[in-house]
Amino acid sequence: MTNENQNTINEEMAEQTQEANQKVELTEENTAETVFAEEGTTGESTVQDLLKEIEGLKSKLDEADNRYLRLQADFDNFRRRSRLDQEASEKYRAQKLITDLLPALDNFERAMKVEVDNEQAKSLLQGMDMIYRGIVDALKKEGVEPIETVEKEFNPHLHQAVMQESNENYGSNIIIEEFQKGYLLKDRVIRASMVKVNQ
Incomplete structure (x- = not known):
């Protein structure tokens, strides 16, 4: 294969790659425009939904923390009772x-x-x-x-x-x-x- 043929093939491939990149960019722009358009129409409700979701997650986190603290207290009580039982048994x-x-x-x-x-x-x-x-x-x-x-x-x-x-x-x-x-x-x-x- 001659250098000229190789150069021609390289140029064609570069053109094809550039065209593919342009198509991807156009697709991303269209998608972003569609999303922004949708957000523009329902922006406030989306923010409210997100705030509600955040509040829900916070309450779930608080509930999980409380459950963890209760379990820890129960376990501490169990350990203390076991120790007292063992001491009484020995005594x-x-x-x-x-x-x-x-x-x-x-x-x-x-x-x-x-x-x-x-x-x-x-x-x-x-x-x-x-x-x-x-x-x-x-x-x-x-x-x-x-x-x-x-x-x-x-x-x-x-x-x-x-x-x-x-x-x-x-x-x-x-x-x-x-x-x-x-x-x-x-x-x-x-x-x-x-x-x-x-x-």
Whole structure:
């Protein structure tokens, strides 16, 4: 192919490209004119529609923000409740075992109140007393304390009144006698004391 032919082809292609660009420009101008003409006829309503749409989007955004804040508050509450539950579970972990041991502790106390004159029985009671003290010490380490009763004021949260008596030696509402020992596990009543109260 000669240089002249090549130049001719290049010129033709350049002309065709220029014509195509002109057509594209004309099409864009016509489209823009059409859009501007349409906006000119409905410009105000288009602006109002856009403002309405903006307001709608703002309200949706506010609603989403509020929902997010509520979810965050719910999650914080859930985390706090879970932490408190876990702390309570750890604090009172031995409650079931202690509650099951209390009747055995009562039996030990009753057995040690028996009067004996036999040396063998006395040594047996001494051994039982050692076992009893060991159990009581172990319970103290877990936070178990007996509830004070005799000569203390009756407290319905700590004591269960099973009898009343009129006794001049005691003031009104004062505990005269304890029938069954009550216990606290840290700050929780695991068994109320059964008592006789002065009227």
